[in-house]
Amino acid sequence: MWCFNLILVLTTIVYATGSPLYNETSVGASCTITSFSQVNSVVKSCTNIIINGLAVPTGKTLQLDLKSGTTLTFQGTTSFGYGTKWEGPLIFITGNRITVNGAPGSKLDGQGPHYWDGKGGANKGKPKFFRIKATGGSTFSNVHLLNCPIQCVSIQNSNHLTLSGWNIDNSAGDRNKLGHNTDGFDISNSDTVTVKNSVIMNQDDCVAVNSGKNLHFSNLQCYGGHGLSLSVGMSKTDSSKNQVSNVTFSDCTVKNSRNGIHVKTHSDATYGSVNDITYSNIQLYGITNYGINVQQDYKDGSSCGVPTNNIPIKGLKMSKITGTMSGSNSVAVYVMCGSSGCYNFNWSGVSISGARKGSFCKNYRPPGVSCEM
Numbered sequence: 001m002w003c004f005n006l007i008l009v010l011t012t013i014v015y016a017t018g019s020p021l022y023n024e025t026s027v028g029a030s031c032t033i034t035s036f037s038q039v040n041s042v043v044k045s046c047t048n049i050i051i052n053g054l055a056v057p058t059g060k061t062l063q064l065d066l067k068s069g070t071t072l073t074f075q076g077t078t079s080f081g082y083g084t085k086w087e088g089p090l091i092f093i094t095g096n097r098i099t100v101n102g103a104p105g106s107k108l109d110g111q112g113p114h115y116w117d118g119k120g121g122a123n124k125g126k127p128k129f130f131r132i133k134a135t136g137g138s139t140f141s142n143v144h145l146l147n148c149p150i151q152c153v154s155i156q157n158s159n160h161l162t163l164s165g166w167n168i169d170n171s172a173g174d175r176n177k178l179g180h181n182t183d184g185f186d187i188s189n190s191d192t193v194t195v196k197n198s199v200i201m202n203q204d205d206c207v208a209v210n211s212g213k214n215l216h217f218s219n220l221q222c223y224g225g226h227g228l229s230l231s232v233g234m235s236k237t238d239s240s241k242n243q244v245s246n247v248t249f250s251d252c253t254v255k256n257s258r259n260g261i262h263v264k265t266h267s268d269a270t271y272g273s274v275n276d277i278t279y280s281n282i283q284l285y286g287i288t289n290y291g292i293n294v295q296q297d298y299k300d301g302s303s304c305g306v307p308t309n310n311i312p313i314k315g316l317k318m319s320k321i322t323g324t325m326s327g328s329n330s331v332a333v334y335v336m337c338g339s340s341g342c343y344n345f346n347w348s349g350v351s352i353s354g355a356r357k358g359s360f361c362k363n364y365r366p367p368g369v370s371c372e373m
């Protein structure tokens, strides 16, 4: 509060004299937000911001368009009101060269249980949680998200961005299968993004890459969801939105999930491409449906059975993909390619045990794997 008042005083001096002798940036003041009404003025004037125990009213986005170079720290519990049906996001942070940290013990509570109905996106009115548009070497560290109403984190139009030490805990959504479409990290139209050293407990893709290049995921622990995914073909008209290249997933574990690895291209999308994707050292435990699933027949959220070549997958590399499956529908490797949709795959060290059904490949058999064509 003292700092906030100081800013007002300084601002007054600036306006009074017309040419400031000093300003907030030069004194490095830190500014604490404890109520929603303070957000706009603090974000406009401060570069060292603390958000402490903030309650965001229902139906409002906590919009933080940070000044270049800003450091933002979350303390205590940031909570988001519920009771309104809307699309969100609950929080949207933008900026260049920004540093965002969660202090020890802090969390952002999306109040998921108030929205969950087992239907996810099929029943509208659940706000997306956390959107990021950041550039220039920005970092987001140690953020703890609790109970996402629907998709948890969406990274869009970003470059040179690193996320590390995240804890996305949506495990309460497993109860009665009420949490649904609660993707961990969705990435689109971004270049040079790293997500590492994070834990994700949810009910849909742990990671879903929609578009972008030079994207790296490492040391992720995924529980309860649908695995490490590429989902390409969101656009039916603009092929620039259906491009993915140079993506790596390394040193990750996927537990008690529907899929371990899932590369899906949408059969009803316009053209696109998926190039140079590497999964290495991925450990799977208790995967119920597919250890590795590559499918070019994805449509409206499921398999349509007719794979297409509109978004070719080239240079899909797997090395050291190991682990176990459980459940009566489990298949270690499932490859459903268009007639000429897949090429130059390089798989080695794929060893997934416990599947109840045989591996299957259509139109293409990746070297280094045995599957019935």
Ligand SMILES: *[C@@H]1O[C@H](CO)[C@@H](O)[C@H](O)[C@H]1NC(C)=O
Binding pocket: 020, 022, 023, 024, 025, 026
């Ligand atoms: C604040 O001071 C710094 C350093 O003197 C200067 O570079 C910057 O432009 C000033 N900002 C504003 C908003 O006056």
Ligand SMILES: *[C@@H]1O[C@H](CO)[C@@H](O)[C@H](O)[C@H]1NC(C)=O
Binding pocket: 192, 193, 214, 215, 216, 246
């Ligand atoms: C892949 O991405 C990494 C990191 O962003 C980069 O260093 C590397 O040069 C990229 N590789 C290619 C072939 O573009």
Ligand SMILES: *[C@@H]1O[C@H](CO)[C@@H](O)[C@H](O)[C@H]1NC(C)=O
Binding pocket: 319, 346, 347, 348
């Ligand atoms: C496949 O990957 C292995 C290493 O994992 C590499 O030694 C080999 O040259 C690659 N083969 C092709 C055809 O790229």
